[in-house]
Amino acid sequence: MLLKYHPQTVKAAISLGSNLGNCQATLAGALTALEQTSGITIQTQSSWYQTKAIGPTQPDYLNGCATLLVEISPQALLENLLTIEQQFGRVRQEHWGPRTLDLDLLLYDDLILHEPNLQIPHPRMAERAFVLVPLAEIAPNWRDPISKRIIQDLLLEVDTCDVHLL
Numbered sequence: 001m002l003l004k005y006h007p008q009t010v011k012a013a014i015s016l017g018s019n020l021g022n023c024q025a026t027l028a029g030a031l032t033a034l035e036q037t038s039g040i041t042i043q044t045q046s047s048w049y050q051t052k053a054i055g056p057t058q059p060d061y062l063n064g065c066a067t068l069l070v071e072i073s074p075q076a077l078l079e080n081l082l083t084i085e086q087q088f089g090r091v092r093q094e095h096w097g098p099r100t101l102d103l104d105l106l107l108y109d110d111l112i113l114h115e116p117n118l119q120i121p122h123p124r125m126a127e128r129a130f131v132l133v134p135l136a137e138i139a140p141n142w143r144d145p146i147s148k149r150i151i152q153d154l155l156l157e158v159d160t161c162d163v164h165l166l
């Protein structure tokens with residue numbers, strides 16, 4: 001019997017954010033760009049949330065999360081995210097400053113990775129309501145491989161008053 005070779009498929013989670021330009025169009029465009037990338041399939045996308053900016057004074061953000069099925073490495077996934085950020089006009093200026101598009105890699109299966117250009121889970125994920133609210137909507141039982149706590153439990157520890165369903 002001939003068995004077709006399937007590269008391993010792994011589940012990953014990303015966050016999306018935008019606070020410059022037409023944010024809703026940018027986030028929808030970023031998901032379309034991801035879906036058109038070889039080795040990436042969007043599994044679930046969250047609702048969009050209007051969130052108060054953390055960091056320097058700047059406009060509110062539109063934030064959301066998506067789970068992906070990926071057949072590419074974490075580094076290749078990050079490269080694709082950075083390329084899509086560039087396509088949407090992302091200019092790196094101020095630390096935590098305003099941006100047309102921010103794509104962060106949150107989780108990659110149960111992997112823990114500490115490389116100079118890539119940390120997984122995303123190191124600030126567990127303190128950010130703008131990440132945990134949308135992530136809990138689509139992946140409440142995903143376990144953070146470091147704290148061993150599930151997303152809906154991490155969400156109980158943060159203040160969600162500045163995160164509003166669009």
Ligand SMILES: Nc1ncnc2c1ncn2[C@@H]1O[C@H](COP(=O)(O)OP(=O)(O)OP(=O)(O)O)[C@@H](O)[C@H]1O
Nearest residue numbers: 095096102103104105106117118119120121122124
């Ligand atoms: N899990 C990750 N997801 C995305 N980028 C990461 C991750 N871990 C490390 N990085 C590195 O962070 C670099 C800078 O990212 P970026 O400018 O988007 O940070 P930021 O969005 O301003 O802040 P934050 O990382 O707190 O969200 C990226 O070029 C990438 O190499």
Ligand SMILES: Nc1nc2c(c(=O)[nH]1)N=C(CO)CN2
Nearest residue numbers: 017051052053054061096130
């Ligand atoms: N509400 C909100 N604040 C932020 C965001 C974001 O996506 N949403 N991203 C930041 C840098 O990654 C800094 N501050």
